[in-house]
Amino acid sequence: MRSPAASRWLVLLAALLAAALTARLGFWQLDRARQKIALHDEIEQRGAQAPIAAADLARDSDTAAQQHYRPIRVQGRWLSRHVVYLDNRQLDGRPGFIVLTPLLLAPGDAVLVQRGWVPRDREQRTRLVPVDTPDGEVSIAGRVAPPPSALFAMGSEEAGMIRQNVAVADFAREIGVALRPLSIQQLEPPSAPTDLLQRRWPLPALDVGKHHGYAFQWFALSALITGLYVWFQLIRPRRRAAR
CATH class of the missing domain: 1.10.287 (Helix Hairpins)
Structure with missing residues (x-):
């Protein structure tokens, strides 16, 4: 005891x-x-730095992490066949989609661009807002960012235009074009008056x-x-x- x-x-x-x-x-x-x-x-200090030269855009994850939130301007051609609408992405409490499109920088070399946000149709989820994707070379002003955050999904594989998540490496294999291990959030709106995308990209919450x-x-x-x-x-x- x-x-x-x-x-x-x-x-x-x-x-x-x-x-x-x-x-x-x-x-x-x-x-x-x-x-x-x-x-x-x-992040604020990086955003105030000079834009990254397109030739210096990261090709590996470690370098990409050092470039996140730096401004950049790139030129290339849209791979319009591979537009993806990321579902369940909210803006100001409204459900909608983030529109993703690969931008071909050179043969076999592309970067995933987060082009903006569009609201979801209240009556029919699969009715998508058309996004103007011009042919020919375009110039995109934006900031380097991590790939879109992954949300919980029931299935492990996704296909089609509407998806819950896009993994850069898997998407690169799907489209047959190498993608840089990051993304670009487009900031500057194009001159097209039909462009309906909203480009307010919040920084990570404190x-x-x-x-x-x-x-x-x-x-x-x-x-x-x-x-x-x-x-x-x-x-x-x-x-x-x-x-």
């Missing part, structure tokens, strides 16, 4: 571990907030308040554990002994 002294030491050890763990989680949340603030500042809230909860739990230990193991026994 465990002695009273051993029980007290065991309770002390458990309280110390629990208080230390919850406090560590609080500091981790604060660190996550600092990381996001630093990332946001870095969510700093969320991390600060979690940190407060962890610190409060750490303080509660410490307070309960002090009350039940130190103050309360002394009060009983004093009576």
